[in-house]
Amino acid sequence: MELPGFLMDPIGDIFGSIEGIAFGIMAIIAIGGALGTVYSKRVAHSMLSLIMCFFAVAGVFLMANAEMLAAIQILVYLGSVMLVFAFGVMLSRRQIMEEDFE
Amino acid sequence: MTEDIINMRGWVRTAMDFVSENTIGMSRHWEYTDSVAWFLTEFMMCVMVFGGIMTTLLVLLWMERKLLGRFMDRRGARTSLRSLWVGENGVTAGEWWTQLPFGTGIPIGMLNKALNEIAGNDHKLEAVSRVKNRSYHGVWWLLPGFFQNLADGMKFLTKEHMVPEKADRYVFEIAPFLIIATTVMCFTFIPLGPNFHSNNSEMSILFLMAVFSVAPLGVFFAGWSSNNKYTLLGGIRSAAQLTAYEIPLLVTVLSVVVLSGSFNLIEVIEFQVDSGVWNIFLLPLGAVLFIVVMVAEVERIPFDMPEAEAELVEGWWTEYGGMRWGLMFASEYLRTYAACLLFAHFFLGGWEAPFEDTIPFIHYIPHITWVFLKAWFIFIFFVWFRAALHRVRTDQILEFGWRWLLPLSLVNLAMATVLRLWVYDGVKEEWPILVPILITSISLALFVLLSIDEDPKALEAQTRPFSVQTVDVASPGQHRK
Incomplete structure (x- = not known):
């Protein structure tokens, strides 16, 4: 069975470049997360963006066959460092929804 | 294999x-x-x-x-x-x-x-x-x-999804995804049988622990974004408790890894199958530590401060309703299930049938049966803790974690190292039969000695810390003097 060319050519392209596409998605998420970290107005939102960025970076490590590095990235940076960040931010100054209370 | x-x-x-x-x-x-x-x-x-x-x-x-x-x-x-x-x-x-x-x-x-x-x-x-x-x-x-749970699920599905007016809407919506997705991801790395696994990477234990440790972040954000002081308290408690217990958990897992010499979960099980002894007989302390720490990690009753109903309405998930609450509830149980399966794999030999070498024809039973039976057996202990013990105060939880579990897990790690380096003979591929027997009996003796904690003086004085009144059955013409 042979599918027509206008269907098969894109399928072949996707098979050939699936790694590149995945890398592109990861990279865009990482850059978007980093930008979100800088430009978010609320601290919690920038923390969430940083988490997203770390996840994407772990994905990039995974694609480079650096499994150990990816696991450590998630374990150390996401599991511990971000939680300490969260403590620091939330316990030092509680400015959640300031405009709501006005 | x-x-x-x-x-x-x-x-x-x-x-x-x-x-x-x-x-x-x-x-x-x-x-x-x-x-x-x-x-x-x-x-x-x-x-x-x-x-x-x-x-x-x-x-x-x-x-x-x-x-x-x-x-x-x-x-x-x-x-x-x-x-x-x-x-x-x-x-x-x-x-x-x-x-x-x-x-x-x-x-x-x-x-x-x-x-x-x-x-x-x-x-x-x-x-x-x-x-x-x-x-x-x-x-x-x-x-x-048995099918009550399906009815419960239907009920959650038909309920309305509500977001509190003053909540941080985006974070409020993202947090359940963070919790549920990472919880489900844990099961990618847990094999259910010798040929029944979705992933067999070199570092599966490390990945598993990494994914397991992301949920506290979701819990924290769920508690924070609800904009409610009880949920915030629950979130902070949860984050403190889970980070404190993460370290003993990782060190205990590390002792198993040291003993079996691999970060791959399947190889850990194969090591127990090949060497002829389940890890619980070599590291009894590690097994006890693992189950205690896991009870704290999945927030079940002796350590369930983050959702203490008596003080914080329902803890960090007070404001959630409908299927989001249902899925988060399911993810709590999935984490418990992961803990049970991990205990079975780390300490109870995974899919190896008990006495597999001596009982004839036992290998005709599919190995997945043993995995599930062991996991459910461990879950009985989780329910038992919940029924028998009462809730512990937050500062006591943290003190217990840092002062007792951390040093004990380091001792356990040292024991595993000694066993691996000087006792286990890699050439012979089997433990000397005396070692597990000796270790298990010494541990049991220590357990019995330590659990006799009655004060002999108090026993002699026959005083009780509480008053007991025996109520007689009232019958006509008789009353209490």
């Missing part, structure tokens, strides 16, 4: 090879045939592991309900099981034995009748009996109460 009669991965691969060869293989992109077959195999295995875990999760919920009723001596939960056998208040779940084929139920019916006569059960008013017996549905083989 262990021989298993269920070669699930092989079967799926064969089927997917066939599919791939007849679609992609026929076209001009035939060079991708193998890759597509590989992708489809991995996908199918992921789906099958997910489905297996989610369906057997019902068993966990059912066990919790029934066992807790049993342990706490609550009547309703007990009635449903007992009514299958001999009626409570003279009620049985109908004469179900008459439905068995070829008259095989006749002895059961006779036994039931005899037991009911001995116990003095009668069946005077049928309507009253049916109301009292909550499991009476006329269908005895549905395991009373």
Whole structure:
């Protein structure tokens, strides 16, 4: 069975470049997360963006066959460092929804 | 590798090879045939592991309900099981034995009748009996109460999804995804059988622990974004507790890794199968530490400060409702399930049947049976803790974690290192038989010695810390002086 060319050519392209596409998605998420970290107005939102960025970076490590590095990235940076960040931010100054209370 | 009669991965691969060869293989992109077959195999295995875990999760919920009723001596939960056998208040779940084929139920019916006569059960008013017996549905083989969870799920699905007005809407919506997704991802790395796993990476234990440790962030954000002081307190408590217990957990897991010499979960199990001894007999301290730390990690009752109903309405998930709450509840149980499966894999030999070498024909039972049976057996302990122990204060939880569990886990790690370096002879590929026996008996003796903590002076004085009043049955003409 042979599918027509206008269907098969894109399928072949996707098979050939699936790694590149995945890398592109990861990279865009990482850059978007980093930008979100800088430009978010609320601290919690920038923390969430940083988490997203770390996840994407772990994905990039995974694609480079650096499994150990990816696991450590998630374990150390996401599991511990971000939680300490969260403590620091939330316990030092509680400015959640300031405009709501006005 | 262990021989298993269920070669699930092989079967799926064969089927997917066939599919791939007849679609992609026929076209001009035939060079991708193998890759597509590989992708489809991995996908199918992921789906099958997910489905297996989610369906057997019902068993966990059912066990919790029934066992807790049993342990706490609550009547309703007990009635449903007992009514299958001999009626409570003279009620049985109908004469179900008459439905068995070829008259095989006749002895059961006779036994039931005899037991009911001995116990003095009668069946005077049928309507009253049916109301009292909550499991009476006329269908005895549905395991009373087993499909309650599906009904619960339907209820959650039909409920409205509400976001509090002053909540941080985006974070409020993202946090459940963070929790549920990472919880489900844990099961990618847990094999259910020798040929029944979705992922077999080199670092599967490390990945598993990494993914396991992301949920506290989701919990924290869920608590924070609800904009409610109780949820915030719950979130902070949860984050503090989970980070504190993460370290002993990782060090305990590390001791198992050191002992078996691999970060791969399947190789850890294969090590226990090959060396002939389950890890619980070599690292009893590690097993105890693991289960205690895991109870804290999954926030079950002795350590469930983050959702202490008595003080913080429902803890960090107070503001959630509908299916989001249902899924987060399910993810709590999935984490418990992951803990049970991990205990079975790390310490109870995973899929190896007990006495596999000595009992004949036992290898004809599929190995996945043993994995599930061991996990459910461990879950009994989780329910037992919940029934027997009371909630511990937050500062006591943290102190216990840092002052006791951390040093003990380091001691355990040192023991594992000594065992691996100087006792286990890698050439002989088997433990000296005296070592596990000695370690286990010494540990049991220590346990018994340490659990005798009664004060002899207090026993002599016969004083009790609480007052006991015996209430006599009041009868006419008699009253308390």
